[in-house]
Amino acid sequence: MAGNKKILRTVLILVAAAIIIGFIVNRMSTPEKPGTPGGSPPAGGRAGGNKNLLVDAYVVQTTSLNESIEASGTLQSNEEVQVQPEITGRITGLYFKEGTQVSKGTLLVKIYDEDLKAQLQKLELQQQLAKTTLERQENLLKINGISRQDVDVTRNQVSAYGADIEYTRTQLQKTELRAPFSGRLGLRNVSLGAIVSPTTVITTLQQIDPLKVDFSVPEKYRTAISQGDAVDFRVAGDQNIYKGNIYAIDPKIDLTTRTIKIRGIIPNAGKLLPGAFARVAISLKNMPDAIMIPTQAVIPGTRDKKVAIADSGKAKFVIVETGIRDANNVQITSGLSIGDTVIISGIMQLKPGAVLKYNKVK
Numbered sequence: 001m002a003g004n005k006k007i008l009r010t011v012l013i014l015v016a017a018a019i020i021i022g023f024i025v026n027r028m029s030t031p032e033k034p035g036t037p038g039g040s041p042p043a044g045g046r047a048g049g050n051k052n053l054l055v056d057a058y059v060v061q062t063t064s065l066n067e068s069i070e071a072s073g074t075l076q077s078n079e080e081v082q083v084q085p086e087i088t089g090r091i092t093g094l095y096f097k098e099g100t101q102v103s104k105g106t107l108l109v110k111i112y113d114e115d116l117k118a119q120l121q122k123l124e125l126q127q128q129l130a131k132t133t134l135e136r137q138e139n140l141l142k143i144n145g146i147s148r149q150d151v152d153v154t155r156n157q158v159s160a161y162g163a164d165i166e167y168t169r170t171q172l173q174k175t176e177l178r179a180p181f182s183g184r185l186g187l188r189n190v191s192l193g194a195i196v197s198p199t200t201v202i203t204t205l206q207q208i209d210p211l212k213v214d215f216s217v218p219e220k221y222r223t224a225i226s227q228g229d230a231v232d233f234r235v236a237g238d239q240n241i242y243k244g245n246i247y248a249i250d251p252k253i254d255l256t257t258r259t260i261k262i263r264g265i266i267p268n269a270g271k272l273l274p275g276a277f278a279r280v281a282i283s284l285k286n287m288p289d290a291i292m293i294p295t296q297a298v299i300p301g302t303r304d305k306k307v308a309i310a311d312s313g314k315a316k317f318v319i320v321e322t323g324i325r326d327a328n329n330v331q332i333t334s335g336l337s338i339g340d341t342v343i344i345s346g347i348m349q350l351k352p353g354a355v356l357k358y359n360k361v362k
Contacts, residue, residue, distance in 0.1 A: 052357035056345035057310060058293055059361060060336050065290035066283055067324055073215030073233065073278040078265070079181050079207035080274070085111060086174040088197045091190060098188050098203070102179045109177040109202055116175065120168040127161035134158055183207035209268045213244065215280045216259035224284045225249065231264045233278040242266055246282075291336055292329040297344045298322060307336065308343040308350050315343065315354040 093110030096102060134154045140146040186204035190196060213233060217225065229246045244266030253260055264280070266272075299306045304319045320335030336342070341361070343350060 052355050053315075053346060053349060054357050054359045055343050055350075057356075057358050057361045058297065058342045058344050060291055060293065060332075060338055060340040060342060062289045062338060063292050065287045065292065065324065065331060067285050067287060068281050068283045069217055069221060071215040071217050071280045071282070073213045073264075073280040075235070075272055075274050075276045075278055076212040076214055077183075077206040077208055077274040078210050078212055079183060079205075081180060081205050083108060083177055083202045083205055084198060084200060085109070085177060085196050085202070086198055087111065087171070089113075089175065089195070091192055091194050091196060094188070094190075094192055096185055096188075096203070098185060101184050102182065102205070104179055104182045106179045107176055108179060108185075111175040111177075111196070113172055113175040116168055116172050120165060120172065123161055123165045123168060127158060127165060130154060130158045130161055177202070179205055181205070181207055206274060208272070208274060209270070210244075210265050211268045211272055211274065213264045213266060213278050213280060214261065215264075215278070216254070216257065216261050217282070219253045219258050219260055221284070222253070222260055225260075225262065225282065229282060231266075231280055231282050233266075233280040235272065235276045235278050238271070240271075242272070290323075291332045291338070293332055293336070293342050294344050295325065295328060295330050297342050297347070298330055299347060307332075308347055309336070310341040310343065310356050313356055315350045315352060315356055317350075317352060 089111035091109060092112050094108075095110070096106070096108045102108070134151070137146050137151045137154055141148060141151050183205045184207075186206065188203050190200065190202050194200075196202065213231070225246065227246055227249060231244050231246060232241050233244070234241060244264045246262055247265045248263040250261035293307070297307055298320070299308070299317075305322060306317045307320050309316055309318055318335050321333045323331035323333045325331070343356070344362075345359070
């Protein structure tokens with residue numbers, strides 16, 4: 001009997017404890033009415049809801065934009081050749097001064113040719129003798145004093161001597177090295193009396209007015225560049241801007257770099273030297289009504305780019321497409337209109353519908 005009373009008392013205690021706990025939980029989960037102590041503020045006084053966000057803004061307007069691309073290039077001689085002999089021999093004359101300008105056809109180097117001159121003289125005498133013999137045989141042929149075959153043999157001999165004479169004269173021409181075009185000579189690598197061969201580089205000849213500039217551009221510009229387009233470039237250590245024109249475009253895209261090789265030609269008054277590095281700029285087209293906004297206003301995303309604008313005093317995000325960039329601004333090709341107010345500061349704190357207060361408007 002006593003055991004039953006003990007069990008009953010334990011059950012009553014547990015029920016009372018459950019009722020007390022339930023009452024406490026119910027009080028904690030029931031929100032207090034507005035205006036009561038500790039409750040939400042009354043209507044018209046939302047906590048932080050009407051706090052204005054202070055931002056800088058930019059009013060969209062059109063501007064003139066010159067689309068251009070830049071590339072790294074190298075200056076090249078318009079014409080360049082290594083002066084090398086065609087035959088082996090001893091140099092008997094050097095008729096040029098290093099680093100000077102020469103005209104086309106100017107004699108630069110003379111190689112020993114006395115043996116060839118003697119051979120030429122011998123062949124000319126042999127040909128003359130053969131001609132005399134041919135005249136006599138033709139007279140004898142008229143009276144049937146000699147066979148026609150003997151006359152033909154002598155006539156062929158005269159022709160053979162003539163061919164040998166022309167060959168020797170050609171060899172004599174190879175003993176004279178002349179400038180193939182007008183240009184500036186380089187440094188001399190041999191001295192008078194040196195034995196040279198066809199592999200010996202005596203000097204170089206370069207035509208540096210005009211000059212060529214070789215550079216490459218991405219393949220996406222293949223339809224935007226054409227022969228005759230203007231190019232501007234600078235070289236290291238020179239603040240001047242030099243101008244030229246495109247005169248050749250490689251018809252094949254480089255498979256490794258996916259670029260197109262382009263060659264321009266430029267006048268040179270002597271200030272530029274072949275081999276110099278050049279920073280080339282090409283103007284593609286002029287857009288008088290381009291929309292440019294500060295670069296920091298664009299919010300990059302994984303799929304698209306967005307810009308925050310003011311819509312009736314509240315923040316709104318719109319998707320945009322960008323174009324050309326410069327140091328501070330980016331072109332917007334779609335998504336914005338003239339007169340839109342773009343937010344350019346405090347973007348990380350912006351949420352759609354946030355009330356805006358302007359600190360500075362550009």
